[in-house]
Amino acid sequence: GAVVSQHPSWVICKSGTSVKIECRSLDFQATTMFWYRQFPKQSLMLMATSNEGSKATYEQGVEKDKFLINHASLTLSTLTVTSAHPEDSSFYICSARGGQEQETQYFGPGTRLLVL
Amino acid sequence: GQNIDQPTEMTATEGAIVQINCTYQTSGFNGLFWYQQHAGEAPTFLSYNVLDGLEEKGRFSSFLSRSKGYSYLLLKELQMKDSASYLCAVIDSNYQLIWGAGTKLIIKP
Numbered sequence: 001g002a003v004v005s006q007h008p009s010w011v012i013c014k015s016g017t018s019v020k021i022e023c024r025s026l027d028f029q030a031t032t033m034f035w036y037r038q039f040p041k042q043s044l045m046l047m048a049t050s051n052e053g054s055k056a057t058y059e060q061g062v063e064k065d066k067f068l069i070n071h072a073s074l075t076l077s078t079l080t081v082t083s084a085h086p087e088d089s090s091f092y093i094c095s096a097r098g099g100q101e102q103e104t105q106y107f108g109p110g111t112r113l114l115v116l
Numbered sequence: 117g118q119n120i121d122q123p124t125e126m127t128a129t130e131g132a133i134v135q136i137n138c139t140y141q142t143s144g145f146n147g148l149f150w151y152q153q154h155a156g157e158a159p160t161f162l163s164y165n166v167l168d169g170l171e172e173k174g175r176f177s178s179f180l181s182r183s184k185g186y187s188y189l190l191l192k193e194l195q196m197k198d199s200a201s202y203l204c205a206v207i208d209s210n211y212q213l214i215w216g217a218g219t220k221l222i223i224k225p
Contacts, residue, residue, distance in 0.1 A: 006158075034213075043217045044159070044203070093158045103147050103166075103207060107158040 002028050004096050006108030013084060014116055020080045021111045023094030029074035030096035034105060035067070038091045050077055074098070084115045118142045120216035122204050127222045128194055136189045136202050136219045144209020150178050150189045151203040153218065159203055162189070191221075199223045 003026040011019050023033060035047045035056075048069050050056035056069035068080040077096075081088055091112055095105040119141045128134040140148070147166040151159035165171055165180035165187060177190040189202055204216040
């Protein structure tokens with residue numbers, strides 16, 4: 001099956017710092033990557049959709065200047081949380097689509113962000 | 117609006133069978149997914165249905181009826197490790213993935 005990696009798996013940082021999270025499709029070319037956020041005991045919430053080489057499409061209510069997404073290649077997308085604050089503490093999960101089963105989204109293992 | 121309904125929580129006994137239902141109302145339909153998510157982990161892909169009928173994959177089966185806007189995930193020979201949330205998601209006409217809130221399945225010995 002398609003494998004998606006995410007790095008780092010855990011981040012603890014001080015308020016005001018920026019954090020970059022990487023998402024890689026390891027064995028397929030991802031035409032589209034998605035970034036989700038999930039608070040404890042809540043549903044997945046889609047933050048943005050990105051296609052390689054184009055600007056990300058953000059969901060309503062998600063600040064694009066705060067959550068910078070770069071999808072520079074068919075195997076790598078990055079999410080940068082700029083000037084992170086405690087309320088940004090969450091579980092950030094990426095997914096990628098574009099493998100043999102074109103419609104299936106395969107998820108990375110997620111990144112836990114704790115902002116102190 | 118777009119809507120996906122699934123029960124919030126279900127409880128079943130180890131070794132038994134459980135069926136998790138999902139009904140949807142979306143603008144168009146291009147397939148339905150079931151994902152499993154253990155607490156604290158990312159979702160993992162279970163199944164994809166785009167045509168009516170039953171797809172069997174080991175202990176897990178997924179059924180789809182497009183005319184009824186209905187799907188179910190059937191888990192047989194339940195094991196303790198099956199305790200997780202099960203997420204139903206539908207691809208709409210714009211190829212956007214619409215997520216249900218998930219069903220938390222609790223397995224008791």
